[in-house]
Amino acid sequence: MILSRRSLLSGGAAGLLCASIAHAAEYRIEPVPIADGLWLVRGAEEPIQYANGGAIANIAIIATPVGTVLCDCGPSVRYARQLKATAERLTGKPVMRVYVTHLHPDHGLGIAAFDPAIVAALPSTITDIARDGSAYSDAMYRMLNDWMRGTELAVPGRRIEKDREDFGGRSLKLLALAGHSAADLALLDEQSGILIGGDLLFHNRAPSTPTADLGRWRESLKTLEALPHKGAIPGHGPYDPAGTEAVSQTRDWIDWLEAALADAVTSGLDMVEAGNMPIPPRFAGLAAARYELQRSVAHFYPGLEEKLLPRIDGGF
């Protein structure tokens, strides 16, 4: 069917177009049981793009005796409303707590669907969302347009200042870490022993670094490794039943990335060439590897040049 501008302007075709947009904007939210009273909603293993509505982050749903807990809540108010309905149907109890693991919009812009008083985040995450949230929101509207409709910027209303929260006997250990961003929350469901790593953990998916501090990230991975746990839910990619693979994959990538970018600078590569450098075969199973390498070049390269290239103008 070919739509001319004129037929678009007439009522019939316009109605048809609206219907197709409304249809496109239904997210598919399919919780997969991981443990007793713990479900994972998988994000698409893709960059944020219109076709996936920005639903690329993993979400965890936890049933507790007193209510439902969500770890992250997706990119838009539309996603979060669907998530809330799905989770409440699943557990039979209303959502009483939403944790936002870090500031990135694929994890937290959906908080607009909840009362800020039940949305909890680390203090630095709250500061960062208040500072950068509207820029992230603009970028998401530009890429996702109608998926984002009605998504107002909201800021979490509860500061996480304790290392544990109890929900009628099911308690969650809260770990205040950093490295993927200035403040990264990881959670341990003590009943099941499952670790919810937020974006400190990527599994079969290349880690993204727009706000990363690789040294701090490495420290946080050490902490997660030392923490007794069973399986691990990464921020992106499939559930890691062994609980060690997501940690080691994430560390392997950021270690390689850091060394490879420094090598590229001192070898005389420009940013374009660095972004096209060979990726070692052991990372062949990681989704979005080239894409994330090119993003990381944009995040780190000018800073590395400043550090590694000598002054040539006689100054120091």
Place this chain on the structure above:
Amino acid sequence: MRKAIVAIALLMAGHDMGWAKPVYPKDPLGSPMWEADARTLFGDDPVRFDDRVHVIFPEIAENQRVFPVAVDARGIAGVERIVLFADLNPIPVAVDYRPIAAEPYLATRIKLDQRTPVRGAVQLADGSWLVSGGWIDAAGGGCSAPPVSRVKGDWAQHLGEMRGEALAGKDGARLRVTFRHPMDTGLVEHIATYYIETVSVKDSGGKLLGDMNIWASVSEDPAFTILPAAHVGETLTIDARDTNGRDYGGRIKVSPQSSRKLVLGQ
């Protein structure tokens, strides 16, 4: 209504005849600015699209203020000029480079103000132009947001700091140079246009190896990679001047490539 359109079309046709507009090949990228940019840049020179002009950039514009681009025309003999431009930037041309004694290769970073074609055009000795490029999607504001160093307020403390390195490979040297400079576009309120406008590279004997004119659509703290004909031990001199008439100069001794870990291919 229809009559009016026909009348306008006739008027435009008459206008065209009056100007004897040169005919450019149909733009494979379908850019709304192609004809206008071609007229400005190429005038009456023959133009054709040629994939041997490799315009290489990442699949995503992660930072619309710092978008890396390389133009590699090493597969074409007799290239005298490389022009890098982005059709829909308010300042379309970024670099006009003459590789006098250098391989026809240029890498730098530019600003993007919106989704746009990014192109490389190379001119041969007979005056003809070979053009290639591709579309890149980008958020707005690369040219119309204040530079980071203006926001931080430390631009003047670092103005003119130059860094770089020259590594000799099997066919000449690979020279990388960076400058600290705000490269103000003039499109930000209360910040006047201020950018580096010329860069040249000379060998130990003072012979010009390459020079370029650059515009404010080049990123803040500009960086360039070129491949001049120079060998190990030679000292290259890099001179630049900005729109306030301030001169910048740096010297780099060419080191052997073998001292580095990575092997540089195409």
